[in-house]
Amino acid sequence: MKKLLALHFLFMTSLLLARTLPLPWSPPVHWASLERYNMTITAEELKSLLSDVYVPDGSWKSWITISRETAFIEPYPGAPERLQLALAPSREAARPRPRYWKEPQERVPLPGKPLAGLTIALDPGHLGGSWAKMEERWFRLGKTRPIEEGTMTLLEARLLAKDLRALGAHVLFTRDHLGPTTPLRPWQLRRIAIEQLKEEGHSSWTSTQLKKREEILFYRIAEIHHRAQLVNEYLKPDLVLALHFDAEEWGDPAKPQLKDSNRFHLLVSGNFTDQELKREQERYILLRKLLGRVHQEEVGIADAIAKAFLATAEAPPPPFIYHNPQVARPALPSSPYLWNRNLLATRLMEAPVIFIEAYSMNDPLVFQRLQWGDYQGTRLLGGKAYPSIYREYAQAIEEGLLHYFSAKTPPHSLKNSCPLRPLS
Ligand SMILES: [Zn+2]
Numbered sequence: 020m021k022k023l024l025a026l027h028f029l030f031m032t033s034l035l036l037a038r039t040l041p042l043p044w045s046p047p048v049h050w051a052s053l054e055r056y057n058m059t060i061t062a063e064e065l066k067s068l069l070s071d072v073y074v075p076d077g078s079w080k081s082w083i084t085i086s087r088e089t090a091f092i093e094p095y096p097g098a099p100e101r102l103q104l105a106l107a108p109s110r111e112a113a114r115p116r117p118r119y120w121k122e123p124q125e126r127v128p129l130p131g132k133p134l135a136g137l138t139i140a141l142d143p144g145h146l147g148g149s150w151a152k153m154e155e156r157w158f159r160l161g162k163t164r165p166i167e168e169g170t171m172t173l174l175e176a177r178l179l180a181k182d183l184r185a186l187g188a189h190v191l192f193t194r195d196h197l198g199p200t201t202p203l204r205p206w207q208l209r210r211i212a213i214e215q216l217k218e219e220g221h222s223s224w225t226s227t228q229l230k231k232r233e234e235i236l237f238y239r240i241a242e243i244h245h246r247a248q249l250v251n252e253y254l255k256p257d258l259v260l261a262l263h264f265d266a267e268e269w270g271d272p273a274k275p276q277l278k279d280s281n282r283f284h285l286l287v288s289g290n291f292t293d294q295e296l297k298r299e300q301e302r303y304i305l306l307r308k309l310l311g312r313v314h315q316e317e318v319g320i321a322d323a324i325a326k327a328f329l330a331t332a333e334a335p336p337p338p339f340i341y342h343n344p345q346v347a348r349p350a351l352p353s354s355p356y357l358w359n360r361n362l363l364a365t366r367l368m369e370a371p372v373i374f375i376e377a378y379s380m381n382d383p384l385v386f387q388r389l390q391w392g393d394y395q396g397t398r399l400l401g402g403k404a405y406p407s408i409y410r411e412y413a414q415a416i417e418e419g420l421l422h423y424f425s426a427k428t429p430p431h432s433l434k435n436s437c438p439l440r441p442l443s
Contacts, residue, residue: 046251046304050092053104053303053306056104056310059115059117060310060312061113062085062087062090064110065090065106069309072289072359073288073290074296075289075290075359076293079296081293085106086106088106089103090103091103095299118370119369120255120370123137123424123427126257134187134188134421135188137188137258137424138191138256139259139420140193140250141179141262142176142193142250142259142260142262143169143172143176143193144169145168145263146194146198146238147170147171147173147197148167148169150198150199151167152272154238156169158272159273160275160277166275166386168263168264168266168380172264173194173195174393175409176192176262180192182413182417183417191256193246193249193254193259199237199242200246205233206233209229212229213229216228216232239363244367247368250368251370258370259368259370259371259373261374262412263377264376264378265283265378265380266280266381277383278381278382279382280381281378281385282336283332283337283338283378284357285324285325285376286357286358286365287359287365288313288317288360290344290347307369308369311370313370317372318357320373320423321351321357322351322356323423325357326422327414327415327416327419328415329356330415331415347359377412391405391407391408392407394407
């Protein structure tokens, strides 16, 4: 009996572990949930978003057939039934789509608080601090201040949050400390790492290779899934700003190469490839992102930030150009700074997301400015005065947002919403 009980306990424990083992590959594919988008989009708009933004290589046609009234979606090869999404006959007849974020015209700004009513989630890229070496976002030239992207993005987010709050925005963080937000750690991902290595055809591997794979799954996949879950289920912002610093390949992190490589670009979700669409989860997430219809707003905000950045920066950087259309394609014909790219964070977060890649950390001038850290006023180099690179970055975002949102705010709303108007 004792033995039986012990076995039962073991069985229950393993069952419990199996059911509660936190899988990083969220969210689950739930095709039926797309029914909530019935009658929210026209056939023309759906076709245009698929062909021009999300799947420009045309491979969506293997999975989706669009008639005037219905989009037929094949959930997986050989599925007994195709999912049917009812399409609206016209934009005017379309039902409002379900979403947790407000659109710019739904905000109620206040006098002197031009960003009031706007909830912004800041997503400081990477982990920083003692995790920076593991995530390969660390280099150090001699005895200089180490460059840790995840530490710098957190400093940037804190500066930006202060300014955005002064402008009336409600600001939240996906990460407000150095380190990960996911409770998972690399060793807990060993089983998935081994499965992945086997799937790739490896029959053996070294402990270093396995450790590396566990770490990549941890900081690149589990962490980003966790942040996306935070955004979609708890923070529910109107806009997400993913803050990053770019870099050119620096080689050995203990003897990094500095190169004239300063550049700047912004990414929004799009450009899924035929290979990516072979994965069922990616097809599901693609449709969820597309049907949320955030692309136009993402591009509008990204363009406003890019313009402000070029007007603000002391040394305006050239755009970073992608040469492989499989990786990224231009998001706006009039701007070389904006790209559609299929990144995990931008596709998983349902609200509008702008992924900002500013500066190049191993460009000699940027490197020098990063060595100075944050400061008030300006510092001289070669006869030219430079503000803190962090403040310059924040100022460009603020000005871009002010420009975009003030243009989108209906002129009557400021007057009608003024709570300080004296009673007559
Ligand atoms: Zn980054």
